[in-house]
Amino acid sequence: MKLGVFTVLFGQKPLEEALDYIASKGLEAVEIGTGGYPGNAHCNPDVLLADESKLKAFKQAVQSRGLTISALSCHANPLHPQKAISQADQSLILKTIDLAQKLEVPVINTFSGCPGDSDDAKYPNWPVAPWPPDFQEILDWQWANKVIPYWTETGKYASDRSIKIGLELHGGFSVHTPATLLRLREAAGEAIGANLDPSHMWWQGIDPVQAVQILGRAGAIHHFHAKDTTIDPINVNRYGITDMQPYTNMLDRAWQFRTVGYGHDLKTWADIISALRLVGYDYVVSIEHEDGLMSVDEGFTKAVQNLQQILIKEPLGEMWWA
Incomplete structure (x- = not known):
């Protein structure tokens, strides 16, 4: 496995400066935003697709520092009911x-x-209960008319170009659990897989180790985010896991994102890394830093230090004892 980082947290730095800093921490890979919610501070597809020399310079900037690009990320809502939004996001994905x-x-x-x-409709509608029946009817309509048709077509577009799509299992979106990911993958093809982020599993009450097992057995993990979550044992009883308070209300929220090791101990994270190896995932572990209690530098640095202790890097050898 390789240790990487989602570079959006360094969006205020020029690309070369950000890459120098990342390389100085001993990382081997970068995940770079191309637009949507992550923005495109370091990578504008319109510019790079239109100018071969700029594309070459971009690639050289990464490679010259001993880094690889693990993924290009364009987190957005291509199914948004407002066509101006969905069409722009669909274009960005292509x-x-x-x-x-x-x-x-x-x-x-x-x-x-x-x-x-x-x-x-004008706004997204995320059903989270099967009753009253209206919610189940909405869900069935969404999947039959929007989710499956769009991702079947887009999955083929990606597959024809030998590209895999990692969907982040995130609350508020149609695919947010291992089951919903596998449902879409079965309908739309194997180009569709997960960008698995344990932080979103924890707040939904899902054990990330089991999520790795479920998705990994199906060969459905395309990428992996390293981000932690802590659940407040008092606030969760007041607000529940679907807490709608802003992330900035950290003292009162039911749960909040943390850097690796500050929501769950390193044994838990070692179990996750071991589960990834067990199911054959030997790609990049990409740090995503969204810890409201730490600066960018401190949260990122602590995540690096913690993950370097538990990452399994060397190729598997023979079981000499078996």
Whole structure:
């Protein structure tokens, strides 16, 4: 496995400066945003696809520092009921796939998106209960008319270019659990897989080790984010896991994102890393830093230090004792 980082947290730095800093920490890979929620501070697909010399310089900037690009990330909502939003996000995803092909990056990461409750809707509608029956009817309509058709077509576009799509299992979107990911993968093809982030498993009450096992046995883990979560034992009883308070209300929230090792101990993280190796995932562990209690530098540095202790890096050898 290789240790990497989602470079969006260094978006205020020029690309070369950010890459120098990342390389100085001993990392081997970078995940770079191309637009959508992560922004495109370091990688604008329109610019790079239109200018071969700029594309070459971009690739050289990464490679000259001994780094590889693990994924291009364009987290967005391509199923948004407002066409101006969905069409822009769909275009971004296709451009990111095209750019990944040119850069020989095997994976792009994004969200599945979430439609509205009808063709006349203005806002996404995320059903989270099977009753009253309206919610189940909305869910069935969304999957049959929006989720499966869009991702079947986009999955084929990616597959034709030898690119895999890592969907982040994130609350608020149609694909947010191992089961919903596997449902879409079965319908839309094996180009669809997970960008698995344990932080979103924990707050939904899902054990990340079991999520790795479930998805890994199906060969459905395309990329992996390293981010932690802590659940407040008092606040969760007041607000529940679907706490709608802003992330900035850290003292009162039911749960919050933390850097690796500050929500769960390193034994738990070692179990996750071991589960990844067990199911055959030997790609990049990409740090995502969204810890509201730590600066960018401190949160990132602590994540690096903690993960370097437990990452399994060497190739498997023979079981000499068996």
